[in-house]
Amino acid sequence: MNNINRLLPGNTKSIPKHSDVDNTEWLALSRSKATRQAAVNSINLELDRKVREYVSSRDFRRVVLSTGLKEKVFDYVNRYSTILSSKGLPSQELGMFLLAGDSPAVSDVYIPPQYVRPAYCEVEFGHDDAVRAEYGKDIISWAHSHGALGVFLSGEDKNTMRHIVPRETKGLATTIDFEWGCNRLSTTLREYPTVVVNNNKGIFCGKAWSYERYVMRDGKMDLEVTYSDDSLLDNLPVVEVEGEQPKSYDAETIDAELLSRVSIPVESGVAKRYTVYRKLKNMPDGVSRKVVSDSSLTDRLRRDWYERIGGREISR
Ligand SMILES: [Zn+2]
Numbered sequence: 001m002n003n004i005n006r007l008l009p010g011n012t013k014s015i016p017k018h019s020d021v022d023n024t025e026w027l028a029l030s031r032s033k034a035t036r037q038a039a040v041n042s043i044n045l046e047l048d049r050k051v052r053e054y055v056s057s058r059d060f061r062r063v064v065l066s067t068g069l070k071e072k073v074f075d076y077v078n079r080y081s082t083i084l085s086s087k088g089l090p091s092q093e094l095g096m097f098l099l100a101g102d103s104p105a106v107s108d109v110y111i112p113p114q115y116v117r118p119a120y121c122e123v124e125f126g127h128d129d130a131v132r133a134e135y136g137k138d139i140i141s142w143a144h145s146h147g148a149l150g151v152f153l154s155g156e157d158k159n160t161m162r163h164i165v166p167r168e169t170k171g172l173a174t175t176i177d178f179e180w181g182c183n184r185l186s187t188t189l190r191e192y193p194t195v196v197v198n199n200n201k202g203i204f205c206g207k208a209w210s211y212e213r214y215v216m217r218d219g220k221m222d223l224e225v226t227y228s229d230d231s232l233l234d235n236l237p238v239v240e241v242e243g244e245q246p247k248s249y250d251a252e253t254i255d256a257e258l259l260s261r262v263s264i265p266v267e268s269g270v271a272k273r274y275t276v277y278r279k280l281k282n283m284p285d286g287v288s289r290k291v292v293s294d295s296s297l298t299d300r301l302r303r304d305w306y307e308r309i310g311g312r313e314i315s316r
Pocket of ligand 1 (some may be wrong): 146152196
């Protein structure tokens, strides 16, 4: 009888059924469409109230990191900056996925394959399985370095956090239980923390979140995700907690990861090339970001991209 799916906007992958909700009783009682819709509205009012109560504290709006993670991020950014200057290149952005295991803190970062420019980076999603195998953790959101620039969330960054990250990553999920009449219902709240850093150890933290609300679909009660709110303008200080630690690393690990996954075009006339690049935002024709996960395909893509942009790679 329960047919409650979590539907992310634009995401068609199948999602496990929600098992906590029994809607048999009220469906039997509420036969007319209008009555059922009124019941759903009333459930959502109670749910909204419960979620508002949960997210209203200042602490909720802050980003929680495992101790040691901030240092790891700065070590990566520092090494990146050293590699770039050793090759005579200007500062470039760097995208990072944020990872979490069983605890609700962000506890590691992963450098995804990406194309970078001084004020732009385009990362590939679709590496969830590889990351889980290597780290035993999930990709829950993303972070990035602004290199030599200041730390803030640009309009594009906020847009990424509100629309792309919730579609492409899992977020940190919390189940919130509430009561409606004598029914015990629940919803899933998802948090998407983000961190912007720079070469001078500047850090900006913010968070977006969403939760599931009830809808009537084909006469059945479903859940669908609604974008809720964010603290992307606040830059509240991070909360650091003991717990799951980031995977250990050294300078060699960092270099190997950066050099194999970050593609930096080197060419003259950067301003002009940059315009061309912006037009290629969605990657070479016919390739979905979601399927780009094996390294040979990535290499082919990279070559193709350099051919089109007329640049070349930094030597390995
Ligand atoms: Zn940015």
